[in-house]
Amino acid sequence: MKELTTAIYGSGKERRLLKGALVAADEGARACDILIAAGGHIEAVEPDIAGSVDARVVDIAGSLVVPGFVDAHQHLDKTGVVSPNPSGTLQGAREAFARFARTASREDIADRARRTILQCRGHGTTAIRSHVNVDKDAGFAGLEVLRDIRAELGDTMTLQFVAFMTPHPNQDLDWLEANIADAAELADAIGGTPAVAEDPGRYLDILFEAAARHDLPVDLHMDEHLDADRLLFDAVIDRTERYGMQGRVILGHASVLSAVPWSSFQRICDRLLRNRIGVITLPAANLYLQGRDRDVLPPRGLTRVRDLLQAGVPVAAACDNIQDPFIPTGSGDLLEIARWTFLASYLGADDIGEAFAMITDVPAMLTGLADTYGLRKGARADMVICDCANTTDLVARGTGHRSVLINGLLVS
Template structure:
């Protein structure tokens, strides 16, 4: 293990499954990695901090957010509460957006998220013929300015209006976004004139530049929306397993059970991950139904049972797509338990959906283990179950072993 000891965290409560719940000590290197976790570490000469029995967990990971849209609800309301209504509202508003406005709102959102314990975010930055690269460039600037506080991945989100329906013009915009520093390829193929051609183009660009893919796909309750299946098939044929995410995939819940089972098994075999977004799906989906309104989520339990990696995330915060939100991923974990009907080990599964699973999908060296980056949250809770169920009024947050929120007592 490289790096010299730089910080010793004392009196930490460690979650069951790591090494019991007895008070323990965590040694962190000057490179921000965990060097050792033990009951007692002889390092009297190392600067130390007393956690006073706080529960220590990995930092939270929000693998699907739209920092460029957050806190725009007042300026861009969504009167009909639909997905198309939200898209049109933000599209009209975005025409006048400046880099300064984008950065200010995104920074304010990021600050909230860090204070709540988020140590990594994957943000989808609109890429279209009106905004062009303004959002991508602003998010890349924010990534650089915030690198000592949080890990930020920027998705070049080629929206349905990226090139007025022309995949080749969208391809050119994506190439420019990659040159500007985008980390991931995104898009909304369902809303393109030719979804198949759009998916092919997005995967072509990703393969060319060896970048991961994270698509908004089948964000509808129309059972005829089957583009997730095409994405899975393309992933398998191209050998891109482990590098492709389908976000939302709401229509999977409207399939007949046997057809849904086949889709899920194919996704598991192809190595395609899924990110469910309960806030947006609960708010936007099912508005055309008058009775027995569906939740709008994908089949979370069946996906998990089949071994498909499933993360949950914030999506949007106080904008036309989601009018509420605090930046607290524990809130998203609770909403996931309720809306997805998680039951067995519900808190543990939901917690992994905001920590271990998105870390693996995003390729982050994360976790409460030796060798991982010391991206940690210390909370006054007895266990992960209590943390997920009720949160914690006080949180201490470390990014790469450096305090970024809360206060640490010296010892």
């Protein structure tokens, strides 16, 4: 394996021909060769590319090659924070991080975020979208620090940032409204959590108006609770239509959909489809935080993943928080998240392929990366090489080895 690693790496600035790769196909996997250009994009994915091509030839016969994993919802400013959350609830976690954020140094934010990014990259994640708190406690520190890290990592990791405009109790919305334009200048999307805002309607207007004005997508924490009498989906979808944001809105969590009657879910689902709104399920957070007040049959807390998929709504799965007051565990391995999603969402044995798509093609599409994503001519050479027979095997069993290439460079 050392020889393989050295061969794949080469100088990092030369063409490489990966011979005998197993590439996912409808029937499982097919043998192909992958030609990687010196600039880091894929020149060809074809059976038996001529060995005479001017490139370093690397024999990877029998190794599965898949596109890099895309984590469409993380919180890199929170990762690694040690702050007590005795209640184990969402509100307890929010309060714990708010206390910490008041004194967190930029160096600390950078060290924690960098450590998690490299850990995720080692597991095969080649792109991360992170929500980053913007509020009276944190200011813009998180966004500014993470932008510096993005510049530092360059082509070795794709990073996007959501300006997570965070409302806290007894903080009116004036500060967020006055500062959202500056936040938008630092971010790739506008986000927030309307269910905890003191005035959800005004709060959503602030978010959508700024997103439309700055031509940014909207990425929300949506009804991350299980109270069927407290729904904001229609308010969000109304604004999606009003501001012409169809196809540019993502709803994370959406936990409450599992608590509403089937007729209510169908109506909301139809509106999601008409407005091309995607959903991201975060199984680690929802399994850990939701349902702690129930003493009989506590709910799993996830959204209706299976029903959304069957209806045609795009659903991705992501890590969310990693080792902080919201989720005290987490390895940053999206294969683990795909497995949890598969098990906790009542998916069937034939749906493992759906779980794989939820950490690859679907989040790439939702985050706007689809044009340069995948194992195809012209895409960035972001890929994972592993010892599995096919993607079903990869999700179900895992892999004992992963080589990770980003933009054609070996990074792990």
